[in-house]
Amino acid sequence: MSETTEPDARTAAAATDSDRAVLRTDGVTKRFGGLTAVDDVDVEVQKGEIVGLIGPNGAGKSTLFNCITGTLSADEGRVYLQGQDVTDWPEYKIARAGLGRMFQETRIFGDMTVRKNLLLAAQEGGANVGSLLRRPDDTLIERTEELLDYVDLGGLAETRAGRLSFGQQKLIEFAMELMAEPDLLLMDEPAGGINPSMLENLIEYIRTANEDEEATIFLIEHNMDFVMEIADRIYVLAHGERIAEGTPEEIQNDQRVLNAYLGRE
């Protein structure tokens, strides 16, 4: 009887942390004319982490995200997802490889119900959206209800998404991204424009997604209280360069980071 239920220990032992990273960028550089918006940036996100990306306005944070998602092509450097070089892949293929993204502005379908937005998200990029809306399969329906409950929007499932508050729309978008069970979710300023009471909920939802759904999260944020509370680790960009990396405590006490922020005004 050769029943092997053990994980492949040999492979695991041979793999370095970098090999196991969900995301790794190696020297990513992006220029816009004479401006180097992202300058030789290395970041790494391990499975199960919540990693923050902060920096003054114009530091290059969104541009780095755009290079990771394939929205922009980097001028130099490589991007690896789960150890696979995706640098030259088109955006849709990178998304299908397990990368989810929430934008600074919300991108939900305002005329559709909250529930349909979620169902649609599950099928995004799929062959036939129309057939999904007529006959979604049971697994999708179950998942939709689960996520609606999870962000406390079950009671609003049949409401047109456009009628909800900005914060609630962000939650819909968050749930939409989770529908696809991404290996890594990039969030660009999830706390932006959200009122303080909703912010506490958002922290809770992101934590739960991280713990229960094993969602690995890389998020850009200007709200320091929020990012310091939620992130395991933080990268800091200024003028396109990575100037610091560390735990929230280390970042809060880093003189280069303080200078970068003070130098903004």
Ligand SMILES: Nc1ncnc2c1ncn2[C@@H]1O[C@H](COP(=O)(O)OP(=O)(O)OP(=O)(O)O)[C@@H](O)[C@H]1O
């Ligand atoms: N498509 C573009 N064409 C030209 N310049 C751009 C483009 N996108 C961004 N930039 C410039 O690149 C720099 C970095 O912008 P980016 O949007 O990445 O900053 P950010 O850190 O996300 O800022 P914020 O915190 O304000 O969102 C800025 O100087 C910006 O004006």
Ligand SMILES: [Mg+2]
């Ligand atoms: Mg930005």
